[in-house]
Amino acid sequence: MTLTMPEPEPLEFSEVVNRGRLLIEDIVSNISKVVPLAAARTAYWHPTGFIVLNLQDVDGLGLVRLHIWSRDRRTKRRGNPETHSHVFHLTSFVLKGKYVEHQFREVPSETGEFFGYQVIPPTGDGIDRVVPDGSRCDLDLVAVEETDAGKFHNLPAGVFHRTEIQEGETCATIALLSRPQPGMLDRLVGPENHSGIEGERLPVDRRTLAAALLEIGIKI
Ligand SMILES: [Fe+2]
Numbered sequence: 001m002t003l004t005m006p007e008p009e010p011l012e013f014s015e016v017v018n019r020g021r022l023l024i025e026d027i028v029s030n031i032s033k034v035v036p037l038a039a040a041r042t043a044y045w046h047p048t049g050f051i052v053l054n055l056q057d058v059d060g061l062g063l064v065r066l067h068i069w070s071r072d073r074r075t076k077r078r079g080n081p082e083t084h085s086h087v088f089h090l091t092s093f094v095l096k097g098k099y100v101e102h103q104f105r106e107v108p109s110e111t112g113e114f115f116g117y118q119v120i121p122p123t124g125d126g127i128d129r130v131v132p133d134g135s136r137c138d139l140d141l142v143a144v145e146e147t148d149a150g151k152f153h154n155l156p157a158g159v160f161h162r163t164e165i166q167e168g169e170t171c172a173t174i175a176l177l178s179r180p181q182p183g184m185l186d187r188l189v190g191p192e193n194h195s196g197i198e199g200e201r202l203p204v205d206r207r208t209l210a211a212a213l214l215e216i217g218i219k220i
Pocket of ligand 1: 084161
């Protein structure tokens with residue numbers, strides 16, 4: 001007889017926020033130890049230009065990552081739309097700087113300014129694939145959220161948003177990304193591009209990572 005474990009129920013947004021807060025506060029209180037240990041692994045450039053370093057994968061909860069928008073260096077993927085929505089709930093603690101996020105409501109329209117894309121779930125080959133999903137919309141700005149260092153910022157799955165950290169400014173967050181919400185897709189909206197966007201996740205070289213960590217007061 002074969003026994004299969006049932007898939008755990010996805011967590012509600014409020015549970016992710018509440019459990020994430022405790023977990024992240026614990027990590028922050030040990031940050032000078034946790035980050036140098038994690039930095040033994042490779043950090044990657046997010047397509048929109050910030051550094052991603054995985055810190056911890058927590059069973060039943062999600063993935064904890066350090067995100068750094070360096071004042072000195074951002075490596076972006078050309079043509080990658082910046083406005084997007086996630087399949088996961090997110091809670092994050094601002095370690096340094098001011099985290100600024102514009103949030104939008106998607107207004108479907110056949111003549112809309114923006115074209116929709118979906119992110120193909122990772123296949124394990126390290127290539128990101130973003131393909132047009134045939135949708136078209138306008139975007140209504142519904143909020144500009146500014147979160148200062150020392151505060152938490154939360155975002156439910158499915159809300160379109162764009163992060164705005166000025167060039168020349170440093171911002172860093174510890175983010176918990178929940179497990180994906182069933183039936184959702186990571187989506188982006190941007191200019192028309194029939195062929196979609198494809199690219200490798202680029203590793204961050206050690207010197208750049210060390211310099212970015214120094215910007216937030218962490219030595220490796
Ligand atoms: Fe995002």
